[in-house]
Amino acid sequence: MFKILRYLFLVSLISLGYYLFVSEYFNLSKKNFLEREIVKKKLVEDKNEIIQQKKEKVVSTNIKKSVDKVQYVQKKIEILQGDTFVSILESLNFKKENIYAIISEIENFFDLKKMKTGEIISVFENNFGEIKKIEFFKNNETIISVNLDKEINLNIRELTKVSFIESKEYTITESLFSDGIKNGISPDILVKIISLFSFDLDFQRDIRVDTVVSISYEFDEIIETGRLEYNDIKYASIIIDGKQLEYFKFVTADGYVDYFNREGKNVKKSILKTPLDGARISSNFGMRKHPISGFNKMHKGVDFAAPTGTPIYAGGNGIVEYVGRNGGYGKYIRIRHNNGYKTAYAHLSNYKKGISKGLRVNQGEVIGYVGSTGNSTGPHLHYEIIYQNKHINPLKLKLPSGKILEGKELEKFKNAYKIIYADHLSMLYE
Numbered sequence: 001m002f003k004i005l006r007y008l009f010l011v012s013l014i015s016l017g018y019y020l021f022v023s024e025y026f027n028l029s030k031k032n033f034l035e036r037e038i039v040k041k042k043l044v045e046d047k048n049e050i051i052q053q054k055k056e057k058v059v060s061t062n063i064k065k066s067v068d069k070v071q072y073v074q075k076k077i078e079i080l081q082g083d084t085f086v087s088i089l090e091s092l093n094f095k096k097e098n099i100y101a102i103i104s105e106i107e108n109f110f111d112l113k114k115m116k117t118g119e120i121i122s123v124f125e126n127n128f129g130e131i132k133k134i135e136f137f138k139n140n141e142t143i144i145s146v147n148l149d150k151e152i153n154l155n156i157r158e159l160t161k162v163s164f165i166e167s168k169e170y171t172i173t174e175s176l177f178s179d180g181i182k183n184g185i186s187p188d189i190l191v192k193i194i195s196l197f198s199f200d201l202d203f204q205r206d207i208r209v210d211t212v213v214s215i216s217y218e219f220d221e222i223i224e225t226g227r228l229e230y231n232d233i234k235y236a237s238i239i240i241d242g243k244q245l246e247y248f249k250f251v252t253a254d255g256y257v258d259y260f261n262r263e264g265k266n267v268k269k270s271i272l273k274t275p276l277d278g279a280r281i282s283s284n285f286g287m288r289k290h291p292i293s294g295f296n297k298m299h300k301g302v303d304f305a306a307p308t309g310t311p312i313y314a315g316g317n318g319i320v321e322y323v324g325r326n327g328g329y330g331k332y333i334r335i336r337h338n339n340g341y342k343t344a345y346a347h348l349s350n351y352k353k354g355i356s357k358g359l360r361v362n363q364g365e366v367i368g369y370v371g372s373t374g375n376s377t378g379p380h381l382h383y384e385i386i387y388q389n390k391h392i393n394p395l396k397l398k399l400p401s402g403k404i405l406e407g408k409e410l411e412k413f414k415n416a417y418k419i420i421y422a423d424h425l426s427m428l429y430e
Helices: 002-067 085-091 096-107 176-182 187-197 407-429
Strands: 073-078 120-125 131-139 142-147 153-158 161-171 212-222 228-240 243-251 257-260 280-283 286-289 296-299 302-305 311-313 318-325 331-336 341-351 366-370 380-387 390-392
Touching (some): 096 142, 176 212, 187 212, 212 407, 228 257, 228 407, 243 407, 318 341, 331 366
Antiparallel strands (some): 073 120, 142 153, 161 212, 212 228, 280 302, 286 296, 311 366, 331 341, 341 366, 380 390
8 A cells, every 4th residue: 555655656746847847848938939039020120220221321322413413424535646626526426516616615715726645634424424524624723614514614613722842851872863752852853953053063073972962942732633833942952072052042123033142142154055955066156058058158156956846945034035937047036135145046846835025034944945947957956145236156155154132132132041041941850
């Protein structure tokens, strides 16, 4: 009997344990299921929120496109050799009547013949591939925009130009030019340094290792394009073996930009003997047999053979007295200088843009380009120096020294150079 009761007790105990296990199991399963459903619901909600955000983003973009009507695709076209504005518009499938209407509108403000090889024309297309705007540079600081939406409208936009002054100093280990480049100086400025000191230095012989170059110069930045334009040197110094040559920029009372040392003596000689670089003398001053007429005739200048297009510099500060064709001289320029001197330049291929009678020019400024116009057998410059209406051999000319500042002008210069030098040192060592 006792055994039967013990057996029944064990069976009841086991049944109770099984019942408790099964009940807890189903409770846990139901809890997990509810938790999974909550998580699933949360994921769905999050997903829906993300989708809604994306939809809202797309809507705002579409609104922007519909409000901002100048969202075009920009394409850039480089002007190649032989291209004209007409040929470029033809290649863009413009109709002839539209081409002439566009060009006629532009020509009211700008001569399209002045556009050069390598310049860029930008065209702006809408979503249907229709060109709605054409843009190009009138000059470095001005953009011409031709709007072609409903009718042709021209907009001339001046770009933002900010001016800066920069100072640099470096020691030469190889050459003035190559070391200047390594020190972040523009080739434009380095050429100006060489030109400035060429009156005093032979750059092949005088410049040595450990020569110190110190300069301050002006430049402009076009904000929209990032383009840099280098202007005048304000201060320049070269120290060789402890000896210093230094010059300061100064605008003289008669309106010329020039360079003087601390005593007010001009860096330049009054007239250059050779007003171009890298040329050889092809015919000297004096009597000679003329290569075209065959007669013996006085050759009143010196001929310098050089490739067509070589820049020609003004021989000195002065006023352009004559510019234009002059018989056998072809394209010709004559400049009147101080103290009774004049210089003349013949057989030019072209004049620098803006050169005209009455214009003031500075020594070393480009005035034209070597050519072979008039009575000429090949590209060269015929250069004359005239003193009190008599022709002088340029190569034998005893050059008068440049201008020396005096009186109030000298005082004004001294005040100016002290400010330039103080600013230079401040920028070097700030």
